Amino acid sequence: MFKLFFLCAFLLGNLAHAADSSTGQRFKKVLIIVLENTDYDEALKQPFLKKAASQGALLEKMNGLTHPSQGNYLAMIGGDSFQVKNDDPVNLRQQNLIDLLEKRGLSWKGYMENYPGNCFTGATKGRYVRKHNPFISFDNISSDPNRCANIQDLKAFAQDAAAGTLPNFSLLSPDLDNDGHDTGSRFASAWLEKVLADKLQDPTFMKDLLVVITFDESRARNNNHIYTVLLGDSVKPGASNRQTLTHASILKTIEVEFNLGSLGRLDATSPAIEGIWR
Incomplete structure (x- = not known):
């Protein structure tokens, strides 16, 4: 009986911990949308x-880490x-x-x-490019069919958004036209408005969701100052x-919110985003 009591307490404690760790205080889901090659101004x-900047919170001193795109x-x-x-394609034996x-x-x-699916590791396929898909560059994702199955075409976003089944974390990367890489920021902004504007006004879609709109890098090579806005019911x-x-710092904010710990890299020393929350 004594052993049974402690076994039950242990299991209940673990279940409670799992439940607590699945949600955050400010948001329970985060969607990062990445556009391309545009200066902040x-x-x-x-x-x-x-x-979007007037509706959410603008990060005025946000910078990419490097040029060109892939490292960011x-x-x-x-x-x-x-x-x-x-x-160029890279294969990283790193935790992520x-x-x-x-x-x-x-x-x-x-x-x-x-994205063609099936753990595709080619550099390009039509207007898709691997350099804008960070998941496939990590060996422990690209070599695991179960994990690769979570990398999906943009059609899946529309389906998940409509069904209310967005995951806890998602990163959305448009193709070379819609991200502005080959078409410019005006085109990318207009495309994003078609995809996102109505959803931002939908309380059901936005409930417990943090939307991050960011860019990979600036067009200017002498700096890397980029536009980034956070939107959600937890944002002022x-x-x-x-x-x-x-x-x-975006990664650090997610790690803190979901109690994930750290990868021990720049996420460990970067500040979490503060001063914008309700």
């Missing part, structure tokens, strides 16, 4: 992005650019955000427009933040 000139994408889920200075999420029993997806509308931040 230029992004703020685009009508929808300007409107890797930092979003790896906490470091891993000294990647080009956009997915390991931390799954350890806590939290769900995740990558919504990669035109019209707030601004003047901390010096990078993509690693």
